[in-house]
Amino acid sequence: MTAGPINEAAHFQPQPPTYADTVSKGDIPKEYKLQRYYTSGDVAKHCSAHDCWVSFFGRVYDLTPLLAEYAGPLAQPIIEAAGGDISQWFDEATGQPKTHVDPVTGLEEIYCPWGRYIHVPPQGPESMWGTNFQTPWWEDRRYYIGMASRQTRKVTVINLLTKQKNTLEVPVEETVAEIKERYLVHNAHAGSYTWKRLGKPLNMEKTLEENGMADETEEFMRLSIDPDDHTPVIHLYFNDDLTEA
Template identity: 50%
Template sequence: MHRPKYFTPNEVSLHNTIGDIWVSFLGKVYDLTPLVNEYKGDVLIKPILECAGKDISHWFDPKTKDIQTHVDPLSGCIKYYTPRGRFVHVPPPCPRTDWANDFETPWWRDSQYEVGMLSGKTRWIRIINTLTSQEQRLEVCSEETMNEILQRYLYYNSHATGYTWKHNCVTLDMSKTLTENGIPDEDEDFYNSRIDQDLFTQSICLYFNDDLTEM
């Protein structure tokens, strides 16, 4: 079964231009760049552009997974609630003959735009290369396995697969998450104790395997 890719809110926020626009909602991350290109110049794309790189879960009803609704005070009818203005694929408040409704699925229900999951909780860790003494502070998703964290770290060390990863001298199971490896998330404890969590970031040590086949 295919495992989804997880993203931090910060990673989503970096995609905030008209040529590269991501949003997140209801726990998922969407690349709406193709949608924006398709409706380029249309005023109905403006609310999406204004929220580029942000979480827009408040636009949706978590139960129905559809746009929030309200009762129109004038007509008494249930209509979509779009306080930032009507946007693409939302029908007009009143019947109109010029509204193009030939799309098959509204974009918020279209899986073609999904690129992954939004992390419910991110964590900061320190990765220490014992061979070079280099240290890298990294924000990761709590749902990620060590192998997925390794993929993030490859940006800083392309030979990361040639190391054994350990915490407190115990070799980590790369198929498990930090928590599953016994590395607790102590952010809440630090917050309640008014301790600066940046001073006590959990560390992972990398030990070179001295195996040229891994290079």
């Protein structure tokens, strides 16, 4: 089965898996709000058997429910890959695991550079091999949570009321409203502020680029200038502060 194109995370909401009676509460994924795009840093935070995200071919998957259902050695390669990109495991043209010819048997089989993993059949007959799953996990859209950003950029947010300053790494595809959602971890009341650039209110439904904040990272690097020394700044004006225009 060839993996079809996916446009928005919201179109493929993850569905709760069926958990075995032995699954501990710690294995059940915590609830979180889905995003359209994730950075590699976002994915890297989820790097354990109890909180496992991976990406491949520009898509991000939460495999925590899968690992909650499948304990044992076949889970280990996925656990080791948690928080990273596993595009090298798959054929981009088909969306299926890569194959190779085994040098010993001369038979074509799935290529598993980190060891055989969940839903990959054994080389030969195996009594413990279960085939009762309907869809292999790499085709199961229950685990899909959003797109991997093609590129990120940095932006500094300064709260003019508290003088708090935070620099965020954000996907270039995100709107200012989505960046505000990221900023909530630094200020839960970010919605009570007007977001401005050079004194002009930003259009929250547009990206930084669309708001006139061009990403000049590549140009700075070409000129041997550290982009971090020229990070664009957004100012937050508290809406109830009448001294701020």
